[in-house]
Amino acid sequence: MSNIKKVFTHTPVYFAVLAAVTCFFPAGTAGAKPSFNAAFLTDDLSDADVSDLSRFESGGYQPPGNYLVELSVNNDFVSSSEITFTELKNKEGEPYLFPCFSAETIMGFGVNIARPEELTEQDKQCFPFTEKIPGSEYHFDFQKQRLMLSFPQASLSGQARGYIPPDRWESGIPALFMNYFASGNNNSDNTSSYYVNLNSGFNLGAWQFRQSSSWNYNKSKNTSNSQWRSLMNYVQRPIIALKSQLVIGDGNSDGSVFDSAGFRGVRLFSVDNMYPDSQQGYAPTVRGMAKTDAKVVIRQNGYVIYQVYVPPGPFVINDLNPATSSGDLQVTVEEKDGTQQQYIVPYSTLPVLQREGRVKYDVMAGEFRSGNSNQDKPKFVQATLLAGLTRDISVYTGTQLADKYKSVLVGVGQNIGRFGAFSFDVTHANSELADGSNHSGQSFRFLYAKSLNTTGTTFQLLGYRYSTKGFYTLNDVAYKQMSGYEFAPDGEDGDDGKPIIINYHNLLYNKKGRFQVNISQSFDQYGSLYLSGNQQSYWNRSGKDEWYQAGYSNSWNGINYSVSLSTTKALEIKERDNMLSVNVSVPFSSFSSRNARSNDAFNNAYATFSATNNSGGREAYRVGVNGTLLEDRNLSYSVSQGHVSQQGYNGSAGLDYQGTYGDFGISYNYDPDQNQLNYRASGAVLLHENGFTFGQSINDTTVLVKAPGAAGVAVENYTGVKTDWRGYAIIPYASAYRNNRIALNPDSFNDNTEIKNNVQNVVPISGAVARATFDTSIGIRALLSLTHNGKPIRFGSMVQETGSQISSIADDDGRVYLTGLPLTGKLLVQWGNQPGDQCTADYDFTRQEIKGPLLRTALECK
Structure with a gap:
């Protein structure tokens, strides 16, 4: 392959002029090769008045050089890149452009190259993939600046869809940053409060330091208090070779196997995001047999989620990325002779399920850290492991070890086809509580998920946990006393100056059984229904904590409406609290013509209505209007008026602005007891x-x-x-x-x-x-009339500003349009390949008045 000696970077203006030139040479014309006199492009110029355009005589020709293109490989977008195109010739001797990629880049696309060690140095730099890889091709859409590469399935290295080579991952630049969030309110009863949260960090290479702290101030009628707290400090970095993340300092353990726990120590864990989307989470492995060169199409809930071409013989698809967490997969194998095979691969998933061959781990060691002054800080170690096996089976295990606590967990999960997916695990724990008593017990957990496509019903999560009387968690063992109240941190006292109670614990009443459910039912255009809830029972106490909610939602002509019913029963409260809620949202666009502008303030506004009624006889109603303003719809507003039985009227109005330098908001609320002004900035x-x-x-x-x-x-x-x-x-x-x-x-x-x-x-x-x-390029836009020896420069001459390197092509009157032109500089004009086929023009526009967006002037080229 020939090397290009001089490379031009072409501007959009260049493409416009070039399109005007090449339109005279229709590509793909049958018959003899046409001959073209370039002088026909002008009215009365001689050949000497026209730049050398012989390179354009072949239809569809574009000059070699660097082009900014939207690059895609096998219909997957890769990047917007500057690609070098070299000039080659076909069998008929006609020139064409070939995109130049190194062999390493081609392999980075997931393409196999046979015996890369035997490639010549020239092929390594500009790999002739259309020659070396049978069936590969490319298409360069010059007008749209799109380059599409296509490689046959047999040449692909088996990388999952969406795979991005780690050598493209960027650690970023060294930087120091600080996030801030500040809020405050002032009340008519002379009370006020202020809160500031700061999250700062420093990056150096792959190492990242993070720090979080907060300050709050409360002022009541008689007292005031403030508190500054450091919340978290840690250093982290990715371990790319292990597809893992290392954290040193403060953090939280994973909660998929054990309950999540705060710690100060060291943690190393697998990172799902380092895998492409098609390899994250769980999806079944699809296997089949193709009789011919066939196309395999996989659908879920009627939508195509995967399509691939396979050669004759058995095939395995292990990089599915299902659209939802449940819904059977319909596989269609379309043979080359037109025949089809169809079969169903049942699919449901749960958090613990892993793909076949995937291993996920999480290891940490450090000090227990809950932020609760009623708890100690025992040192502990936690390790978990999840592995995906064949037959859609996953196994998982884990352990927690501390001075007064030891536990081990083992579990199994499986996608059981048309019956859904389940997981079951058992945890055994030995505990020593605050009173010195020793306990031993087990906890059993069962989870189930299933989607019934024929009825539209989805059991998103159905679970039950049963714990024996002697079972306690690490969080229980950390308590200093068998029972007690947990108070809000210092500085967050109530209006009466007394500490705020936020929790109560009693280790004699440890958890016994917990049931949870989450079911949804779709009725297509008739809306959807859901049911969710849970109940918790305790040892040594009768009764249960219960919470259930059912709801229905739908839309009609853009109007959204929903109704929900919830019921709550706390163990220590005799009466059950029932609540009915209705919500309606009506877009103002429903009352406007279809031709109205989409960014019109009227069409971006909504009227809202809500009503609630509980079993205690409390009724509340609220009507309001909210919407967005400005061209970018980054100013939002809301106004509402409400009424609560036995209390009276209340209302609010607020503005929120999302701008270049941050987010800012202000609101005003009132009720019969007080008026309140709130403000925030972040x-x-x-x-x-x-x-x-x-x-x-x-x-x-x-x-x-x-x-x-x-x-x-x-x-x-x-x-x-x-x-x-x-x-x-x-x-x-x-x-x-x-x-x-x-x-x-x-x-x-x-x-x-x-x-x-x-x-x-x-x-x-x-x-x-x-x-x-x-x-x-920050500069002026100019339409320059260039002359040389008293005549307009030749049509097609290349004009380049020598400092900024911006360039364009002269028209048949010697005019050239340049953008981003510096106020002073030098223009280089070239109309041929000989040393004398050029001239230069110095210019200085600093004293010239520029009217409007375009400067029009004349220059002499010498």
């Missing part, structure tokens, strides 16, 4: 090598947009996020280990802003501050 400040950037609150993983000089540019799909006056912005949240498409909205560019490629792609690790850098 956001983040990020320190990086280019300075400080303010923005919305960061959610663990974030992206810093760097578009120097491009102020006020909106970021697509992130409400209220725009670049600051320097061209920087904080993307408040990003998906770890996933491709994140960061796009700047071209409609928000000002007249002096040009961005070479408004789309960047980043794949950050969890907790990273990734950076999306955009190549900006």
Whole structure:
């Protein structure tokens, strides 16, 4: 393959001019190869007046160079990238463009390359995949700037769908950040309260430090108190080779096997997000037999969730990503001769189920940390292991070890086909309580899930746990006394100055049996019904804690409505509390014409109504209006008026703004007892090598947009996020280990802003501050009339500003349109390959008045 000696980066303006040129050469014309006189492109110019355009004589030709394209592989989007295209010739000697990828990049797409060690150095740099891999092909849509690669199934390495090679995962940039949340209220009875929460962090490579603290202040009529607390401090980093995360410091253990427990120590655990979506959670392995080259289509609840082409013989599909947690899979094998095979693979799942071959672990050692002053801080070790076996069986086990507590758990789970999925485990524990007594007991847990497709019924979770009289948890053993009250932390006393009771424990009444249920029933267009609830019984006490809720919801012509009934019975309270609730939401758009603008304030407003009635005779009603304003719909408002029986009227009004530099809100509430003013602010400040950037609150993983000089540019799909006056912005949240498409909205560019490629792609690790850098040209837009020796420069001449490298092509009047042009610089004009086929023009527009968005002027090229 020939190497390209000179590479041009082509601008959108270049594509527009080139399209005008190439439209004279229709591609794919049958018959003899056409010959074209370039002078026909002008009215009365001689051949000498036209730049050398012989390279365009073949229909559909585009020059080699670097093109910014949307790249996809086998119909899966990969990234928006700058790809080098080299010029090759077909058997007829006609030139065409070939995308240049290194062999390593091709293998990164999940494609096998036979004997890569035998490749020449040239093939390693620009791998001829269409020659080396039979059946592979590509299509370059020049007008849409899309490059689509296609590789046959037989050449793929078996990587799961959505797989992103770890070498693309970014640790991000060194950065220091702080999230803040501040709120306060002032009441008409001269009481007030204020709260501040700070979450800060520092990233250096893959290491990440995190710190969380809070401050609260309460003022009543006679007293005031305040408290500053450090909540969590820890260091973390991913261990990519193990697909795991290491945490040193404060944290919480996983709650899928044992109850989650706070700790201060060290934890190493498997991270599901490091696997592609098609490998996360549980899904059955689909096996079958194809008689010919066949297409396998898998549907769930009527929707296609997987499609693949397979060769003759047995096939195994183990990278399914079901759309829901239950719903049988319908497999169709479409043979090459038109015949079909169809069969059902039943599917239901539970949290403990794992895919075949997957092993998931969690190990931690440290000090028990609950934040409860009534509990000690015993040192303990916890380890859990879950493994997916064949026949849709999963096994799991775990242990908790402390000085006064030892427990071990074993369990099994299985997708049992059309009967659903279940799991069963037993835990044995030996405990020493606060009074010195020793206890030994067991706890048995059963979980079940099933979806009945024919009736639309889903048993999302049906569970029961039974514990013997001598069974206690690690949380129970940590208590300093057999019984006692738990109070709110210091500084959070009630209005009367007394501590607030938030919990009560008595180890003599340990838990006995717990039943929980969550069932939903769909009626298609007629709405859906749900039932959920639980009940808990205790040893040495009669009665149970009970809570159940049933509800129905539906929509009609955009109007949403729901009704629910709940019943609650606490063990220490004799009477049962029943409550009926009705909610209705009506969009104002239901009363407007279909041609009304979608961003109109009227069409973005809703009227709401709610009513509740409980068994104590308390009735409450509320009507209100809420909606969004501004072009980006980032200003929300709400106004409501209500009435409560035996209390009187109440009301509220509020505004919330989600902007570039944070979120801000204010509201006013009143009732017969008092009036209250509430206010809040939240956001983040990020320190990086280019300075400080303010923005919305960061959610663990974030992206810093760097578009120097491009102020006020909106970021697509992130409400209220725009670049600051320097061209920087904080993307408040990003998906770890996933491709994140960061796009700047071209409609928000000002007249002096040009961005070479408004789309960047980043794949950050969890907790990273990734950076999306955009190549900006901040300058004027100019339509320049260039002359050389008293005549317009030749049609098709390449014009480039030597400093910024921006370029374009001259039209038949010697005019060239350039964007992002600096106020001073030098233009290089080339119309051929000979040394004399060029000239230069120096310019200085600093003293020239620019009227409107476009500068029009003439320059002489020498």
